[in-house]
Amino acid sequence: MSPKAYRRRLDIKNGRVDLSHGSGGRAMAQLIADVFHEALDNEWLRQGNDQAAFDVGAGRMVMTTDGYVISPLFFPGGNIGSLAVHGTINDVAMAGARPLYLSASFIIEEGFAFADLKRIADSMGEAARAAGVPVVTGDTKVVERGKADGVFISTTGIGVVPVGLNLSAEKACPGDRVIVSGTLGDHGVAVMSKRQNLTFDTAIVSDSAALHELVATMVTAAGSGLRVMRDPTRGGLAATLNELAQQSKVGFRIDEDALPVKPEVAAACELLGLDPLYVANEGKLVAIVAPEAADAMLAAMRAHPLGRDAAVVGEVVADDHRFVQMTTAFGGGRIVDWLSGEQLPRIC
Amino acid sequence: MKYVDEYRDGRLARSLASSIARIADPGRSYHFMEFCGGHTHAISRYGIEDLLPANVRMIHGPGCPVCVLPVGRIDAAIALAERPEVTLCTYGDLMRVPGSHGTSLLRAKAAGADIRMVYSTLDAIGIAEAEPERQVVFFAIGFETTTPPTALAIRLAAQKKLSNFSVFCNHVLTPSAIQNILESPDVRTLGTVRIDGFIGPAHVSTVIGTEPYNFFAEEFAKPVVVSGFEPLDVMQAILMLIAQVNDGRHEVENQYVRAVTPGGNARAKAEVAEIFELRKSFEWRGLGVVPYSGLRLKETYAAFDAERRFGIDYVPARDNPACECGAILRGVKKPVDCKLFGTVCTPETPMGSCMVSAEGACAAHWTYGRFRDHARRKAS
Numbered sequence: 185m186s187p188k189a190y191r192r193r194l195d196i197k198n199g200r201v202d203l204s205h206g207s208g209g210r211a212m213a214q215l216i217a218d219v220f221h222e223a224l225d226n227e228w229l230r231q232g233n234d235q236a237a238f239d240v241g242a243g244r245m246v247m248t249t250d251g252y253v254i255s256p257l258f259f260p261g262g263n264i265g266s267l268a269v270h271g272t273i274n275d276v277a278m279a280g281a282r283p284l285y286l287s288a289s290f291i292i293e294e295g296f297a298f299a300d301l302k303r304i305a306d307s308m309g310e311a312a313r314a315a316g317v318p319v320v321t322g323d324t325k326v327v328e329r330g331k332a333d334g335v336f337i338s339t340t341g342i343g344v345v346p347v348g349l350n351l352s353a354e355k356a357c358p359g360d361r362v363i364v365s366g367t368l369g370d371h372g373v374a375v376m377s378k379r380q381n382l383t384f385d386t387a388i389v390s391d392s393a394a395l396h397e398l399v400a401t402m403v404t405a406a407g408s409g410l411r412v413m414r415d416p417t418r419g420g421l422a423a424t425l426n427e428l429a430q431q432s433k434v435g436f437r438i439d440e441d442a443l444p445v446k447p448e449v450a451a452a453c454e455l456l457g458l459d460p461l462y463v464a465n466e467g468k469l470v471a472i473v474a475p476e477a478a479d480a481m482l483a484a485m486r487a488h489p490l491g492r493d494a495a496v497v498g499e500v501v502a503d504d505h506r507f508v509q510m511t512t513a514f515g516g517g518r519i520v521d522w523l524s525g526e527q528l529p530r531i532c
Numbered sequence: 533m534k535y536v537d538e539y540r541d542g543r544l545a546r547s548l549a550s551s552i553a554r555i556a557d558p559g560r561s562y563h564f565m566e567f568c569g570g571h572t573h574a575i576s577r578y579g580i581e582d583l584l585p586a587n588v589r590m591i592h593g594p595g596c597p598v599c600v601l602p603v604g605r606i607d608a609a610i611a612l613a614e615r616p617e618v619t620l621c622t623y624g625d626l627m628r629v630p631g632s633h634g635t636s637l638l639r640a641k642a643a644g645a646d647i648r649m650v651y652s653t654l655d656a657i658g659i660a661e662a663e664p665e666r667q668v669v670f671f672a673i674g675f676e677t678t679t680p681p682t683a684l685a686i687r688l689a690a691q692k693k694l695s696n697f698s699v700f701c702n703h704v705l706t707p708s709a710i711q712n713i714l715e716s717p718d719v720r721t722l723g724t725v726r727i728d729g730f731i732g733p734a735h736v737s738t739v740i741g742t743e744p745y746n747f748f749a750e751e752f753a754k755p756v757v758v759s760g761f762e763p764l765d766v767m768q769a770i771l772m773l774i775a776q777v778n779d780g781r782h783e784v785e786n787q788y789v790r791a792v793t794p795g796g797n798a799r800a801k802a803e804v805a806e807i808f809e810l811r812k813s814f815e816w817r818g819l820g821v822v823p824y825s826g827l828r829l830k831e832t833y834a835a836f837d838a839e840r841r842f843g844i845d846y847v848p849a850r851d852n853p854a855c856e857c858g859a860i861l862r863g864v865k866k867p868v869d870c871k872l873f874g875t876v877c878t879p880e881t882p883m884g885s886c887m888v889s890a891e892g893a894c895a896a897h898w899t900y901g902r903f904r905d906h907a908r909r910k911a912s
Contacts, residue, residue: 454536512578515582519899
């Protein structure tokens with residue numbers, strides 16, 4: 185068939201994915217061309233190879249991978265597509281790295297609407313272009329109805345770390361400051377507000393965003409004073425600080441009054457019996473920084489739109505028990521422990 | 533957050549703390565039981581212990597609905613959920629409560645039972661309407677606070693003539709439990725547990741009012757101060773209790789005037805009285821069999837009673853013999869007195885129910901307060 189031959193376009197408006205779209209035949213080629221290549225277009229995808237080839241520069245490479253299996257797929261402020269781009273870019277960026285390329289793998293449930301798939305692919309393309317990090321290779325599989333929940337996306341990202349920078353989770357030292365880049369819990373509450381059985385009206389939108397440009401300003405401002413960064417996604421700030429406490433063999437002392445939380449998020453958490461410390465973020469980071477570099481880095485963060493609400497929330501302390509302790513706004517002390525199971529609303 | 537932050541104000545807390553320190557007699561100690569898990573949670577979550585003088589001790593009472601549910605009832609719910617025709621709807625906190633032989637609703641769900649977490653009884657009604665081929669059972673637990681919503685669901689199911697909806701009723705009564713504690717040998721004769729007064733329930737009292745507590749104040753000569761669940765409420769209630777003890781008074785006082793009246797919520801009480809009746813006795817974890825302490829559906833609503841519909845015969849089950857939940861719920865022991873606490877029993881692998889709910893004494897202490905044990909050990 186010549187490339188100019190007549191080809192019926194996918195019925196994006198009313199059509200649905202069926203098993204033939206994963207079978208390796210013409211239907212699959214069409215799905216990839218009409219949905220994914222169109223949304224994610226770049227020179228590597230245009231080459232149509234099973235892999236992307238590119239030159240690598242000097243410096244240490246970082247690589248990360250993440251699976252996205254969220255429900256609901258669309259939420260205020262984004263969808264699984266933009267999230268799959270932002271989340272993986274952020275994991276690369278937390279090493280202080282400049283993200284270069286992404287790959288994406290889709291597992292689609294039979295019966296999934298083309299229109300939804302296109303919305304997801306389009307927002308993925310938009311997020312990748314805005315971040316300047318192209319999706320250069322991908323894969324598509326279709327599974328029988330009931331074997332997946334709409335669509336699952338896996339993305340892998342690679343990036344390069346500036347020479348001389350070496351961030352790592354075991355580097356937090358007593359006396360270091362803990363800085364968060366903005367308000368906590370926005371993403372989790374935005375997603376929860378659309379969950380089945382829990383729909384409530386809120387103006388809160390997800391904070392889903394690519395943080396690599398903010399990170400670049402932080403690296404410039406703090407230099408070797410920057411010890412480690414992590415994005416507090418699932419499990420929220422509480423999980424991140426507990427992980428870092430274990431890995432660096434230290435404790436943390438944070439101040440509840442200093443935690444940035446939007447009043448709407450605080451209210452939704454209050455209503456549901458949740459604690460914003462444990463609620464997921466998708467466009468925030470936690471940085472541990474040497475005390476002498478903290479002020480300069482905080483100022484640099486606040487000058488960036490994604491770090492406008494950045495705040496010092498506590499410090500690293502020596503603690504054999506690796507406790508994350510918090511002075512409550514009320515004046516007492518408590519532990520901020522690991523989350524047990526899922527955070528569940530209380531009965532009364 | 534308006535109307536909430538006011539009750540968590542650190543400046544007011546310090547001023548209340550200094551009032552408490554001023555009136556607390558250094559020549560004696562004060563032992564108060566907060567009945568409700570909601571108070572236990574507030575005390576631990578906000579670190580209230582750090583704001584109290586050393587001679588004021590709070591004893592965590594049995595008012596955590598998840599904690600007092602006996603293992604046998606969890607077993608019965610799991611057995612129900614394992615029936616192929618049944619969809620069991622439950623509040624989230626119950627999912628991880630251990631049943632006999634390492635089972636739980638969460639594990640039963642993983643093994644294929646149709647168990648769904650709901651946020652309201654009306655969600656369960658919705659499921660029953662949407663899936664008429666399923667037998668939808670609502671696993672109802674809780675004190676007087678959660679009973680009216682269950683009553684409402686049953687009335688609604690009757691109106692809608694829903695033949696596939698029923699309730700596995702485990703609702704219990706607060707006054708019976710308080711009386712049981714006060715009459716227990718630990719408190720009355722042996723003196724193992726000293727209780728100088730009670731912080732009375734918050735949400736429960738919005739329904740039943742303050743009048744039901746008059747009997748305890750008089751008969752057992754113990755002051756009761758009904759208190760809200762916010763940390764400043766709790767601090768103020770403690771101040772009021774100390775004042776009563778100092779004056780030799782034993783009255784029912786109401787700190788939670790913004791929500792609680794002497795007579796309570798007449799409409800909610802009428803709703804409950806229409807649907808439910810007293811059981812002769814009901815087993816409580818920690819307290820044992822307590823007469824006239826639980827509710828079941830009246831004969832008129834028998835069609836919605838899961839116990840009748842599925843012929844559930846209650847089989848009591850034994851707790852783990854090393855688990856001290858029972859003694860902890862009665863105030864006889866503290867979480868750290870239990871050998872299992874923090875070793876094999878943690879929120880990830882709870883052996884007893886006090887470790888499951890955030891309101892349970894063990895979970896609250898483990899999650900928020902265990903750093904104090906290390907500090908104490910170091911000091912001694």
